Amino acid sequence: MRRFAVPAGVRVFLCVLLLSAEGEGRGRMLSFRRTQQDESRGQARSRPRRDASGALRSSYGPPFTSCRVPLTPAEHKVLDDNTHETGFNGDDGSYVILTWVGDGTGVVLVLSTFSAPIESFLEGGSSRLYRSTDYGKSFRDISHRINHTFIREEFGVSVGPGSSVILTADIPVVDNRGGIIFTSTDAGATFRFIQLPFHLAQPITYHFLNPDYLAALSIDGGLWLSLDFGAKWTKVHDGVHSFSWGAGINLFFSYSRVDSVEAEERGNLVLKRTNDLGKTFTTIHDDIYSFGYIGAFLFFSVMEDSRSPRVMYFSSDQGDTFSQALLPSASTEQFYSILDGDEDMLFMHVDNPGDTFFGTMYTSDDRGILFSKSLERHLFDGQRKSDFTNITSLRGVYLTNKLDDDGRIRSVISFNRGGTWKQLNKPENVECGDQVQNCNLHIHGEHSRNNRIVPMLALSEPTAVGLVIAHGTVGDSLSSSQHPDVFVSSDGGYNWRGTLRGPHHYSILDSGGLIVAVEAHREGQVKTIKFSTDEGQCWKSYNFTEQPFFFAGLASEPGTKAMNVSVWGFRPEEDAQPMWVAVTIDFQSLITRECADQDYEEWLAHSSYTEGELEISGCVLGIKEIYRRLKKQSVCRNGRGFVMSKKQTPCMCTRKDYLCDFGYDRDVNTSNCVRQSSAANKTSEICHDGEDDEPLSAGYRKVPSNKCEGGFNPQLHVQTIVRPCGVKPSPGPPGRSSSPATHFDTPRERLVLILVCAGAGVVVLVVVISALIAVRRVVYRHRTPAYRFSNLQIQDNENGLAADLESTTSTNGTDLIG
Numbered sequence: 001m002r003r004f005a006v007p008a009g010v011r012v013f014l015c016v017l018l019l020s021a022e023g024e025g026r027g028r029m030l031s032f033r034r035t036q037q038d039e040s041r042g043q044a045r046s047r048p049r050r051d052a053s054g055a056l057r058s059s060y061g062p063p064f065t066s067c068r069v070p071l072t073p074a075e076h077k078v079l080d081d082n083t084h085e086t087g088f089n090g091d092d093g094s095y096v097i098l099t100w101v102g103d104g105t106g107v108v109l110v111l112s113t114f115s116a117p118i119e120s121f122l123e124g125g126s127s128r129l130y131r132s133t134d135y136g137k138s139f140r141d142i143s144h145r146i147n148h149t150f151i152r153e154e155f156g157v158s159v160g161p162g163s164s165v166i167l168t169a170d171i172p173v174v175d176n177r178g179g180i181i182f183t184s185t186d187a188g189a190t191f192r193f194i195q196l197p198f199h200l201a202q203p204i205t206y207h208f209l210n211p212d213y214l215a216a217l218s219i220d221g222g223l224w225l226s227l228d229f230g231a232k233w234t235k236v237h238d239g240v241h242s243f244s245w246g247a248g249i250n251l252f253f254s255y256s257r258v259d260s261v262e263a264e265e266r267g268n269l270v271l272k273r274t275n276d277l278g279k280t281f282t283t284i285h286d287d288i289y290s291f292g293y294i295g296a297f298l299f300f301s302v303m304e305d306s307r308s309p310r311v312m313y314f315s316s317d318q319g320d321t322f323s324q325a326l327l328p329s330a331s332t333e334q335f336y337s338i339l340d341g342d343e344d345m346l347f348m349h350v351d352n353p354g355d356t357f358f359g360t361m362y363t364s365d366d367r368g369i370l371f372s373k374s375l376e377r378h379l380f381d382g383q384r385k386s387d388f389t390n391i392t393s394l395r396g397v398y399l400t401n402k403l404d405d406d407g408r409i410r411s412v413i414s415f416n417r418g419g420t421w422k423q424l425n426k427p428e429n430v431e432c433g434d435q436v437q438n439c440n441l442h443i444h445g446e447h448s449r450n451n452r453i454v455p456m457l458a459l460s461e462p463t464a465v466g467l468v469i470a471h472g473t474v475g476d477s478l479s480s481s482q483h484p485d486v487f488v489s490s491d492g493g494y495n496w497r498g499t500l501r502g503p504h505h506y507s508i509l510d511s512g513g514l515i516v517a518v519e520a521h522r523e524g525q526v527k528t529i530k531f532s533t534d535e536g537q538c539w540k541s542y543n544f545t546e547q548p549f550f551f552a553g554l555a556s557e558p559g560t561k562a563m564n565v566s567v568w569g570f571r572p573e574e575d576a577q578p579m580w581v582a583v584t585i586d587f588q589s590l591i592t593r594e595c596a597d598q599d600y601e602e603w604l605a606h607s608s609y610t611e612g613e614l615e616i617s618g619c620v621l622g623i624k625e626i627y628r629r630l631k632k633q634s635v636c637r638n639g640r641g642f643v644m645s646k647k648q649t650p651c652m653c654t655r656k657d658y659l660c661d662f663g664y665d666r667d668v669n670t671s672n673c674v675r676q677s678s679a680a681n682k683t684s685e686i687c688h689d690g691e692d693d694e695p696l697s698a699g700y701r702k703v704p705s706n707k708c709e710g711g712f713n714p715q716l717h718v719q720t721i722v723r724p725c726g727v728k729p730s731p732g733p734p735g736r737s738s739s740p741a742t743h744f745d746t747p748r749e750r751l752v753l754i755l756v757c758a759g760a761g762v763v764v765l766v767v768v769i770s771a772l773i774a775v776r777r778v779v780y781r782h783r784t785p786a787y788r789f790s791n792l793q794i795q796d797n798e799n800g801l802a803a804d805l806e807s808t809t810s811t812n813g814t815d816l817i818g
Contacts (some may be wrong), residue, residue, distance in 0.1 A: 066538070108131070655671055
C-alpha cells in the first residue's frame with residue numbers, strides 16, 4: 001500500500017540538491033529549483049505561450065510510433081503496494097540537500113535548512129537532518145545527532161569515498177576562532193563534532209582514494225591538511241590561491257609571495273607540489289596565472305612577460321617535467337577549453353577569432369604536447385558552453401555539434417576518439433519526407449538546455465553497454481522550433497530509434513535493464529511515470545499518485561545498480577503554501593526474476609563501424625570487444641551483483657588507427673596525411689645544449705590508447721637532423737653559387753678527393769655519434785625534451801581555472817583555460 005508520511009516540523013524548500021558518493025562511478029548532482037513562475041502555476045494555469053508572430057512556439061517533427069503496453073491489474077497493484085510518498089510540510093521556503101551515501105547502502109540523507117531573511121530580526125537559521133536506510137521510502141529525524149546546528153547552504157554537505165560524510169556549520173567569522181564540522185564514517189548513523197582552527201573558504205576536498213586525507217583552504221589563504229578525517233589539522237602553506245590533488249598523494253597548489261588576488265592579476269603566482277603530505281615542497285614554475293589537473297595531465301598557464309599572452313604548459317609526470325603545448329598560435333581574444341581528458345589524451349577546443357561561436361577541436365598525444373586537428377567549426381556558444389559529450393556506454397564514442405557554413409547546427413559523432421567524425425544516421429522508424437534533402441538525427445546538447453529547449457542532456461552509463469538516450473530532432477539540421485523528441489540507441493550511437501514524443505526526464509536503472517521517464521510539462525502537473533524493460537522499444541505507464549503535483553526532477557541512486565527511483569515535485573496546499581513531495585517507486589517488486597545465462601547474449605561492439613565502404617568487423621582503436629549483455633526480450637533483473645564482462649582481441653593496424661601528425665592534414669581523396677601548405681617551412685625542434693634535434697615525421701602518429709598490432713606501420717621518424725640552435729635547414733637543392741668554385745677535372749684528382757672526403761666523413765661521423773650519445777644520456781636522464789614550435793597563446797578568463805579539478809574523465813563539463 002502507498003505510504004504518506006509528513007515529518008513534523010519540516011519546512012517548505014526552495015531547492016533540492018542531489019549528491020552522490022565519489023566512489024566507483026561518476027558523482028551526480030541535480031538541482032531542483034522553484035521559481036516565482038512555478039509558484040504562480042499552483043494558483044492559476046496559464047495559457048500556452050506564443051511567439052511574436054502569433055504561431056505556436058514549436059511544431060512536431062517527423063512522426064514515429066513506438067510500442068505501448070498497458071499495465072495489467074496485477075502489475076498495477078504490485079506497484080501501488082511498493083510506492084512510497086513523503087510530504088515535507090512547512091511555511092518558510094528554505095533549502096534542502098538530498099544525498100546518497102555509500103554504494104548500495106540504501107542510505108539517503110535529507111538536510112533541510114531555514115535561513116532568516118536579511119531584513120528580519122532573527123540571526124542565522126536552523127537545520128533538520130533526516131536519514132533513510134531504505135532508499136528513500138521512509139525517513140527518520142536525526143537532527144539531535146548534530147545538535148540541531150545550522151548547516152551552511154553553499155557547501156554544507158560533502159560526501160566522500162565509502163560511507164564518509166562531512167557537514168559544515170554556518171557560524172559567524174567574528175568572535176569565533178574557527179569553523180565547525182560534523183564528520184561521519186558510517187553513512188550518518190553517528191556524527192563527530194570537530195572545532196576547526198580556521199574558517200573554510202570553500203568545500204573540504206577529499207583525496208580520491210583515501211577518505212582520511214582531507215585538504216582545505218581557509219579564508220586567509222592557508223592550505224590545511226588532515227590525515228585522520230578531520231580530527232587534527234596542520235597548516236602546510238600560506239598565501240595559497242588554489243589547490244588540487246594529483247595522482248597518488250601529490251598535492252599541487254598555487255600561492256603568492258605577496259597578495260594572492262593581486263598576484264593572480266599579474267600572473268605572478270608560484271606553482272608548487274608536495275608529494276609527502278606537506279613535509280617538503282618542489283617549485284614547478286614561477287609566474288603562472290592558473291593551473292588545473294585532469295586525467296593524468298597537469299596544465300598551467302604562464303605569463304612570460306607582462307606584455308605577452310599567456311602560454312600553456314603540460315606535464316604527464318606530476319610536474320617532474322613539462323613542455324609547451326604544440327598548437328597553432330592564437331590571438332589574445334581567443335580562448336582555449338579542455339573538453340575531456342584521461343591518462344592517454346586530451347580534447348582541446350581552440351576558439352576562432354571574433355564572435356564566431358565556433359572553433360577547432362584538437363586531440364593530444366599521450367604527453368599532452370603534440371596536438372592534431374580533430375574537428376573544424378566546433379560549436380561553442382556565447383556562454384562558452386560546448387555540446388561535447390562522452391558516450392560512456394561504449395569505448396571511443398564522442399558526440400558534439402558543429403556550426404556549418406550555412407549557419408545551421410548539425411550533430412556529428414566519432415567512434416574512434418576524435419579520429420574521424422560523421423553525421424548521425426536517420427532513426428530507423430522516422431521518415432523525413434521528400435522536401436528534406438538531408439535526413440539525419442541531430443542531438444540537443446548544453447546549448448539547448450541553457451535555452452530551456454530540452455530538460456536533459458544525452459545520458460549513457462558504463463554499466464549499460466551501448467545504451468544512449470537523448471533529445472533530438474530529425475531533418476537537415478538541429479531545430480529550435482521543432483518539438484524535441486526522445487531517441488534511443490542500443491549500439492553506442494550507430495543506429496537510433498524514436499521512442500518518446502516530446503521532452504522527458506529519464507533515468508537508467510538496473511545496469512540498463514530498466515529505463516524510466518517522466519514527461520516534462522511546462523505548465524501542467526504530473527502523476528504518471530513511464531518505464532521500459534527492452535531499451536525503449538515498448539513502454540508501460542503507471543500513475544504513481546492520486547494527487548498530481550508540479551514536477552521538479554527524477555532522483556535515482558548513482559551507478560545504475562538500483563531499481564528505485566524518486567519523483568520530486570511540489571504540490572500547492574490549501575493555505576497557498578507549496579509543499580515538496582517525493583514519491584519513491586520500487587520496481588524490484590515488479591521485476592522479480594533474476595536473470596539467468598539464457599537471458600544474455602554476446603554482442604560485438606562497433607560491429608557497424610566502417611572505413612569508407614569497408615566493414616572492419618568491430619575493430620576500433622585496435623581492439624575488438626565482445627560483450628555479454630542482456631537480451632532486449634528478457635524481462636528480468638541484472639541485480640546489484642551484475643558485472644559487465646567482455647572479451648578483447650587485438651586487430652591489424654590500418655590508416656584509421658593513426659592521426660595526422662602536427663602540421664599534416666588528411667587528404668580527402670587518398671586518406672593519406674599530407675604536409676600543410678602553411679607549415680611547409682616550419683619545423684618541430686627539440687633544443688638541448690645549443691643543438692636542435694629536428695625529427696622529420698612521416699606525417700602519422702598512433703591514436704592514443706590504440707592497441708592495434710601489425711598491418712599498416714608508417715615510419716614515424718624517418719630521420720633526425722642535428723645542427724646548432726637557430727640554424728635553419730637548407731631551402732632546397734643548391735642552385736648556381738655566386739662564389740668561385742674549385743674544379744677537379746682529372747680522374748686521379750677526383751679519386752683523391754673522394755678518399756679524403758670519405759675518410760674525413762667517417763672520422764667526423766664517429767665523433768658526432770659518440771658525442772651525441774653521451775649528451776643524450778645525460779640530458780634524457782633528467783628531463784623530457786621541451787618542444788619549440790608555436791607558443792600556445794591563451795587569454796584566461798577572469799576567474800582562472802577551477803581549483804580542484806578531479807583526476808577523472810569528464811563527461812560533459814568544460815574546463816575553460818583562457
